[in-house]
Amino acid sequence: MDALPVWPAYLFTTLLFLGIAVASLRLPPARAFADAPDRRRWRDIRWWAVALIVVQLGLYGVFSG
């Protein structure tokens, strides 16, 4: 394992984040808004997850040298 190159780490990271983004968006809206006082768009936590993942992918892109 010590001889492995580093690039698979970045590939794994990208696939992990993309997988979580897809899973988040497939969550039924009723679960995303469970117990929320209203259904205003900003309360949809699925999109909070997607925004987080976009930022993470950007960071790993910058520090992939």
Next chain:
Amino acid sequence: MHVLDLVIVVGYLLAIVVMGVRLGRRVHDDRDYFLAGRSLTWWIIGLSIIGTNVSAEGYVGAAGGAYQVGIAQANFEWVGAIPAMILASLVFIPLYWRAGVYSIPEYLGARYSQAVRLLAALIASVFALFAIGVALWAIALTLQTYLDWPIWVGIVVTGTVVGLYSISGGLAAVAFTDAVQVVIMFLGGVAIVALGISEAGGAASFADRLVAENPTHLSAYLPADHPEFPWPGVVLGLAIVLSPAYWCGSQAILQRTLGARSQWDASASMMFAAFAKTLVPLLIVFPGLLALVMQARIEYPDMALPWVVRHLLPPGLSGLMFVALIAALQSSIDSGINSTALMMTRDIRGVLRRRADPRGDLVLGRWLTLVILLAAMALAPFIGEMGGIYVFVQTLLSLFQGPLLALLVLGALTRSATPAAGLAALATGVPLAGALLASGWNMLYVAFVTFCYALVLIVLVSRRTAPLPAADLERLVYRPWSRGS
């Protein structure tokens, strides 16, 4: 110390104590003390989560880690946190909320057995005691570096201040003071980043000077043969096991989400914390890199951040940053003693006595908070002998995080895991992790191997032992992507 710095430090300490004591007037029973009366809103909880997480090992230790390995240290804040925080927000927090529990061991007790609850609470309490000791040692080290206070004076002063507001105000005091502490921490961190980059002649110059002598310090992943953070270990051990076990199973972290005023507030708080977490490396990793660029003369890496504070910031700002450091460290101590008192009161004593006593639990909880704090203060002076504090805490975590995560995942998402299987995995997985660590394995690989071991054992034992009745599992299993759940 400049008089302006002194005014800021003393003013902060007084304000924190007064806030905690005032919140203590609202505490009438154990629900108020341990869950803030289920009244907390999402952004307070989110800030408190970060305050609890960015602690001794996070602030001082991560700066030291960055000094040694570079931006790869930020994996603990990015891939080693964000995926697990999203998982916690979408799956585990709703699960615990629906189960109506006070603690993670209480959930494990309901899902598996009271023996599992007792064992999990005992393991988590012992770990917490060490973690609080680490936090006290780190704060004393900072005080020694900055004010030349002897280690024992720093420990006593910190313990007294934290004890005053934590014992009186419970979780509400802990959460509100954490929120204030995190805001101060970010203000101080931003000041360091701005002044540091300015001192280095701009961001491009900073990066050039850093990689000139440390070529891998701006690479997120280190080679597979790196002695401390090999990338396969980071991916398999940290991202797949240690991080989900921490963010989905840590009592100190999740207790404040159980004190939320609604399930949505609880879930949103973790997402909000994840946004803040993304920025945390700017505050805790950057100073370590800055110490390298400024060619700091320090005895060991954990002194990188105190050195930067002392040598870079002008009077006033250095006082603010010093307060930020104290604040970050205090928030891990207050959360640790409150959550450990909860586990000892309800999950250890409660199981052994087999009856609920809300008023008695409140009195006992306060006394236990004091006892745990005193025990950690006694332990703290010896922590310095144990090497880098970040690695020390992560090594402790790797002892039980693998088996714990297997119990949580199979318990939360499947109906087939049985009480006997859960007990077998926890009771044998922790000694296995200890044996692997003792034989020289990297902690990241230990976490992954013991997680796989516990998963397989639970599946095998569950085939031959009786599960819980289906009716009992209704509120204890949660599959949010399944419309029938």
